[in-house]
Amino acid sequence: MTALKSFVASVPILLASAAGPAYAASQTLHSRRGDCRITVPANWQVGMLIKSSAKTADGSMWAVISSSAPGTDLALSKKVMEASYPPIHVYEDTARRLFYRYDADGKAGYYVGVPGKGIVCGAQITLPKGNEALARQIAMSVAAAP
Numbered sequence: 001m002t003a004l005k006s007f008v009a010s011v012p013i014l015l016a017s018a019a020g021p022a023y024a025a026s027q028t029l030h031s032r033r034g035d036c037r038i039t040v041p042a043n044w045q046v047g048m049l050i051k052s053s054a055k056t057a058d059g060s061m062w063a064v065i066s067s068s069a070p071g072t073d074l075a076l077s078k079k080v081m082e083a084s085y086p087p088i089h090v091y092e093d094t095a096r097r098l099f100y101r102y103d104a105d106g107k108a109g110y111y112v113g114v115p116g117k118g119i120v121c122g123a124q125i126t127l128p129k130g131n132e133a134l135a136r137q138i139a140m141s142v143a144a145a146p
Contacts, residue, residue, distance in 0.1 A: 032052055098111070099113075
């Protein structure tokens with residue numbers, strides 16, 4: 001197969017993987033007050049006590065969604081989070097989303113913050129290194145609840 005034919009044959013696969021979820025089935029978690037949401041793989045177990053968190057059966061991956069106090073903006077959340085979890089790599093730092101990776105005791109930790117209705121929806125995601133595509137997929141699902 002020529003290089004051009006190989007490339008053309010791979011385009012639908014590349015587009016499908018870029019546009020679709022990294023996991024076939026999903027579940028949506030809401031923050032404690034219900035004003036923020038995050039989508040995680042369906043096979044992750046929702047916390048028994050903290051329903052705004054979920055993890056894999058072996059505990060190697062987890063995510064939690066929360067909402068800030070009313071009146072908090074993304075700039076303040078950024079200061080607080082970066083002081084507690086210094087960024088190693090920033091993926092997005094805009095008025096619509098803060099998304100970065102930090103060190104989580106040998107694993108890759110990710111923080112995502114998005115503005116909501118007078119609040120900030122914040123999520124922390126922890127995965128073994130090498131799962132950046134899954135982290136990005138989960139991070140892009142963080143949003144204010146409708």
